Amino acid sequence: MRLRALLALLLVACTSEANQNFTGDTRPPGFFPGEVVTEQGRLSAGLYDVVFIIAAAIFLLVEGLLILIAIRFRSRKTDTGLPVQDHGNNLLEIAWTLIPAIIVTGLFLGTASVLGRVDEKVEDPGLVVDVTGFQWQWTFEYPGITRANGEPISFTGSGSDGPEMVVPTNERVRIRLKAQDVIHSFYVPQFFYKLDVIPGRINQFDVVVQQPGTYGGQCAEFCGLAHNEMYFTVRAVDRAEFDTWAQDAVQQANATPAPAPSGAESPAPGGTVAVTSVSTLEGFDPANLRAPADTPITFQLTNADPAVPHNVAVKGGNPDGTDWIGLPVAEPGASATYQAPAMAAGDYEFFCSIHPNMRGTLTVGG
Amino acid sequence: MATTTLRPQLGTYGSTRSWVYEWLTTTDHKKIGVLYITTAFLAFLIGGVMALGVRTELAVPGLQFVDASLYNQLFSLHAITMIFLFVMPMWTGLANYIVPLMLGAADMAFPRINALSYWMIPAGAALILGSFAFGGAPIGWYMYAPLSATDPAKGVDMLLMGLVLLGTSSILGAINFIATIFKMRAPGLTLMRMPLFVWNTLVTSVLLLFSLPVVTSGIAMLFIDRNYGGGFFDPALGGNPVLWQHIFWFFGHPEVYILILPAFGVVSEIVPVFSRKPLFGYRAFVLATASIGALGFSVWAHHMFVTGAVYLPFFAFFTFLIAVPTGIKFFNWLATMWGGQLRFDTPMLYAMGFISLFLIGGLDGAFLAVVPFDFMVNDTYWVVSHIHYVLVAGSVFAIFAALYYWFPKMTGTKLDERLGKVQFWILFIGTNLAFFPQHLLGLDGMIRRVADYASNAGWTELNFLSTIGAFLIGVSTLPFLWNVFVTLRGPRDAADDPWDANTLEWATTSPPPTYNFDALPPVRSERPLFDLKHGAVAAHATALPAASGQTHGELREDAAEERLGKPVEGDRDESGEPRGVAPGVSAEAPDATPVAGRSEPDMAEALRQDAEKPSKPGEPT
Numbered sequence: 005m006r007l008r009a010l011l012a013l014l015l016v017a018c019t020s021e022a023n024q025n026f027t028g029d030t031r032p033p034g035f036f037p038g039e040v041v042t043e044q045g046r047l048s049a050g051l052y053d054v055v056f057i058i059a060a061a062i063f064l065l066v067e068g069l070l071i072l073i074a075i076r077f078r079s080r081k082t083d084t085g086l087p088v089q090d091h092g093n094n095l096l097e098i099a100w101t102l103i104p105a106i107i108v109t110g111l112f113l114g115t116a117s118v119l120g121r122v123d124e125k126v127e128d129p130g131l132v133v134d135v136t137g138f139q140w141q142w143t144f145e146y147p148g149i150t151r152a153n154g155e156p157i158s159f160t161g162s163g164s165d166g167p168e169m170v171v172p173t174n175e176r177v178r179i180r181l182k183a184q185d186v187i188h189s190f191y192v193p194q195f196f197y198k199l200d201v202i203p204g205r206i207n208q209f210d211v212v213v214q215q216p217g218t219y220g221g222q223c224a225e226f227c228g229l230a231h232n233e234m235y236f237t238v239r240a241v242d243r244a245e246f247d248t249w250a251q252d253a254v255q256q257a258n259a260t261p262a263p264a265p266s267g268a269e270s271p272a273p274g275g276t277v278a279v280t281s282v283s284t285l286e287g288f289d290p291a292n293l294r295a296p297a298d299t300p301i302t303f304q305l306t307n308a309d310p311a312v313p314h315n316v317a318v319k320g321g322n323p324d325g326t327d328w329i330g331l332p333v334a335e336p337g338a339s340a341t342y343q344a345p346a347m348a349a350g351d352y353e354f355f356c357s358i359h360p361n362m363r364g365t366l367t368v369g370g
Numbered sequence: 371m372a373t374t375t376l377r378p379q380l381g382t383y384g385s386t387r388s389w390v391y392e393w394l395t396t397t398d399h400k401k402i403g404v405l406y407i408t409t410a411f412l413a414f415l416i417g418g419v420m421a422l423g424v425r426t427e428l429a430v431p432g433l434q435f436v437d438a439s440l441y442n443q444l445f446s447l448h449a450i451t452m453i454f455l456f457v458m459p460m461w462t463g464l465a466n467y468i469v470p471l472m473l474g475a476a477d478m479a480f481p482r483i484n485a486l487s488y489w490m491i492p493a494g495a496a497l498i499l500g501s502f503a504f505g506g507a508p509i510g511w512y513m514y515a516p517l518s519a520t521d522p523a524k525g526v527d528m529l530l531m532g533l534v535l536l537g538t539s540s541i542l543g544a545i546n547f548i549a550t551i552f553k554m555r556a557p558g559l560t561l562m563r564m565p566l567f568v569w570n571t572l573v574t575s576v577l578l579l580f581s582l583p584v585v586t587s588g589i590a591m592l593f594i595d596r597n598y599g600g601g602f603f604d605p606a607l608g609g610n611p612v613l614w615q616h617i618f619w620f621f622g623h624p625e626v627y628i629l630i631l632p633a634f635g636v637v638s639e640i641v642p643v644f645s646r647k648p649l650f651g652y653r654a655f656v657l658a659t660a661s662i663g664a665l666g667f668s669v670w671a672h673h674m675f676v677t678g679a680v681y682l683p684f685f686a687f688f689t690f691l692i693a694v695p696t697g698i699k700f701f702n703w704l705a706t707m708w709g710g711q712l713r714f715d716t717p718m719l720y721a722m723g724f725i726s727l728f729l730i731g732g733l734d735g736a737f738l739a740v741v742p743f744d745f746m747v748n749d750t751y752w753v754v755s756h757i758h759y760v761l762v763a764g765s766v767f768a769i770f771a772a773l774y775y776w777f778p779k780m781t782g783t784k785l786d787e788r789l790g791k792v793q794f795w796i797l798f799i800g801t802n803l804a805f806f807p808q809h810l811l812g813l814d815g816m817i818r819r820v821a822d823y824a825s826n827a828g829w830t831e832l833n834f835l836s837t838i839g840a841f842l843i844g845v846s847t848l849p850f851l852w853n854v855f856v857t858l859r860g861p862r863d864a865a866d867d868p869w870d871a872n873t874l875e876w877a878t879t880s881p882p883p884t885y886n887f888d889a890l891p892p893v894r895s896e897r898p899l900f901d902l903k904h905g906a907v908a909a910h911a912t913a914l915p916a917a918s919g920q921t922h923g924e925l926r927e928d929a930a931e932e933r934l935g936k937p938v939e940g941d942r943d944e945s946g947e948p949r950g951v952a953p954g955v956s957a958e959a960p961d962a963t964p965v966a967g968r969s970e971p972d973m974a975e976a977l978r979q980d981a982e983k984p985s986k987p988g989e990p991t
Binding site: 026028029030031032033034035036037038045047048049051052055056059062063066067069070073074077078079080083086087088089090091092093096097100101104105108109111112114115116118119122123185186187189191193194196197198199200202203204205207208209222223224225226227228229230231232233285361 | 438439442508509510514516517520521522605606609610611612645646647648650651652653654676677678679682683686687690691693694697698700701702704705707708709710711712713714722725726729730733736737739740741742743745746748749750810811813814815816817818819820821822823824826827828829831832904
């Protein structure tokens with residue numbers, strides 16, 4: 005495999021920053037769908053096989069005829085006069101109108117029946133998950149699972165892996181989709197399904213995940229600058245494990261205090277840095293921050309953006325060298341205070357983990 | 371209808387004007403056609419460079435070549451350039467040059483509006499391509515609101531203004547073509563004797579006329595939303611983002627047929643000529659074209675299957691249905707070739723390349739009508755592959771077929787066949803290498819319009835292949851450009867009818883004089899030139915005796931005995947005359963035989979003389 009060797013070289017040379025966030029079926033692509041894990045998706049994928057066989061037969065017939073004709077009826081030096089000048093043949097023409105018409109009618113009936121089952125929604129699904137898409141992250145909210153103050157537990161993605169949605173296997177899960185800004189699309193390839201997330205509209209679908217596992221998803225409708233980084237994952241577990249997870253999630257949510265209102269909390273010891281996130285496209289103001297070295301840093305973020313949540317993260321800001329990410333995110337128009345660990349002197353890149361294009365420099369020490 | 375009374379003049383209107391002034395002010399449909407074609411080809415090169423930028427970035431995972439912002443501008447303007455500045459003006463240009471000739475007309479119905487239509491194109495192109503300097507238009511070619519309504523870049527407003535100009539140009543052009551085709555046909559050229567390229571241009575023009583005003587108003591609404599807070603597409607103000615999609619695709623789907631129907635027309639001209647047979651099932655072909663045009667307006671929402679906002683079975687059904695007339699065309703092309711004497715000159719190679727590859731694009735379309743499958747591959751590379759098999763393997767192949775086929779008519783010299791074949795094979799391999807792997811990528815879940823993809827998804831090899839294919843497509847333009855350059859420097863010695871063709875454009879000189887025709891051959895079938903060369907009876911004979919000394923591009927001089935045969939029983943047109951028997955080329959051989967020893971470039975002269983002879987209705991002997 006010389007191509008592979010060449011690619012390996014290229015990869016080493018150019019992909020230092022390449023992301024690895026793909027989760028799910030990593031088998032190489034082929035002519036048939038990869039592993040599909042939902043009841044609905046399996047029905048749809050089954051339809052693909054039927055269409056593929058019909059299409060392949062038509063393809064071979066037409067290409068075969070074309071090649072046969074090219075060989076058999078090529079002009080020769082021995083040709084004399086004109087070939088037979090036939091203008092048509094009603095019987096043949098009716099045949100190749102009717103036969104395709106019958107085939108496509110059959111395909112339509114198959115499509116309609118599968119579509120009915122894929123699109124089917126029950127009165128009372130076992131679990132409802134509300135999905136909110138915004139530039140360029142997701143929030144997953146479980147309206148049926150509430151914390152102490154009565155609010156549903158909710159997970160907003162930050163960082164390049166996005167949030168995780170946990171669902172029980174072999175149960176009907178209703179996914180409700182709404183958008184905050186522009187159109188997105190909720191797409192999990194191994195569900196063999198996607199549905200657009202449209203502002204001003206709630207789209208919903210039911211899904212039964214039949215196989216436990218973690219499946220990658222991504223926004224599929226072009227939604228602006230960081231569209232290609234709008235990832236999420238869906239983890240399907242059995243009911244018992246799901247209940248345990250839900251209990252833990254509620255406990256954790258109860259333990260996390262609600263974000264303090266602006267200015268209510270006295271700054272922690274160490275350096276305090278104030279910064280404003282202006283908007284997704286204009287980034288932070290100021291874009292250059294200073295903080296003392298080796299003391300914990302407090303970020304006071306004012307989110308001046310009227311529509312979109314933001315936060316602050318520091319590349320390599322954790323003591324172990326991973327990115328420090330300030331959570332929870334500051335909602336539009338709100339403020340948030342984040343406690344970051346002490347950092348060694350040097351220049352760091354700070355960014356909004358929802359909008360990786362929003363970047364600035366944090367100079368520590370000096 | 372008599373459009374041939376004007377005397378043709380060789381050369382330009384007056385020798386005192388400079389050629390720059392001449393080209394800037396011309397209302398000659400042929401010069402305007404050449405302007406269109408040249409402009410469109412430039413746009414093809416510009417759009418191609420953008421595509422190479424996109425493919426270079428995607429060759430391997432990670433961001434190496436461009437950043438996400440530039441990437442989004444590149445793919446958006448690539449599509450807009452290729453669709454609105456390349457394929458549409460290219461077809462308009464070819465039709466501008468060829469349709470009046472095929473009709474035996476002196477010019478388009480409204481020559482000055484024709485010039486106006488053309489000159490809106492460079493203005494629109496300047497706005498659209500100039501948007502790069504003002505933040506670009508990173509909103510995709512279908513410009514979905516609210517993304518397009520909220521993007522702050524001024525480039526988006528420039529794009530919208532440019533599109534309004536191009537839309538107006540196309541609407542005027544469509545009216546011009548419709549008027550020309552209905553009012554300027556030569557005597558005897560009934561609707562059902564029109565060449566298929568004219569039929570397809572007619573249906574295309576009707577599609578343009580019905581769809582473009584809709585999207586042009588939509589663009590105006592979007593412009594108001596962006597600049598004056600119109601709220602048409604903003605749910606916070608009571609608008610609806612899905613409305614934009616309905617408006618856009620009500621135009622956008624007929625647009626696909628606007629881009630591909632002329633290609634069907636070209637292939638339907640070339641296949642019969644290079645098979646030396648009439649088009650099999652002419653009437654079915656016309657019907658299929660018209661029904662594709664009509665059905666084209668009932669399928670727009672199949673682009674919106676995953677919005678959750680359309681009635682799926684209706685649009686699925688009509689999408690399936692449209693496969694039937696398309697299928698008819700394939701079988702009719704194959705049947706036309708069956709039993710013929712196939713010559714594989716470059717135009718025919720491209721036409722056969724079209725048939726073999728557009729088939730894939732067409733079958734893909736049937737897949738996408740299967741709604742549950744569309745749920746999977748909508749917005750993935752599978753759809754990217756489909757649209758490129760339609761527009762590259764379809765429109766671009768047919769455009770090259772048309773350019774090679776009509777180049778001698780436009781310039782008086784044939785393009786080099788060897789370079790043409792080299793170009794064909796590079797393009798054929800490049801197209802498949804670039805676009806076939808994208809099927810597999812999409813089926814595996816790789817979404818479109820992403821500057822980057824995960825390195826652990828197993829997509830790297832196929833993307834790399836696709837990039838190699840894209841560069842091969844880029845390379846394939848080089849032999850073509852070289853071919854045009856070298857050929858135009860060589861002697862202009864092509865015959866009037868170098869391909870032994872059937873339709874009227876070959877009955878005048880190459881290139882045609884101003885006002886095109888001195889005299890027209892009689893039109894008694896859809897192949898007036900065939901009737902002239904081979905005799906009316908030959909058109910219907912089931913087997914023919916040998917014709918000695920027959921070579922392509924020459925008038926037959928010794929086919930008298932064939933013309934003495936009887937017309938086929940019952941084969942009479944509405945007036946009761948045997949169909950295909952021309953007055954000047956009647957069954958009485960001596961009259962009909964063109965003058966022996968006449969040299970080829972004299973064909974126009976010969977036709978004039980023939981036409982001046984007293985017409986004798988053909989009588990069976």
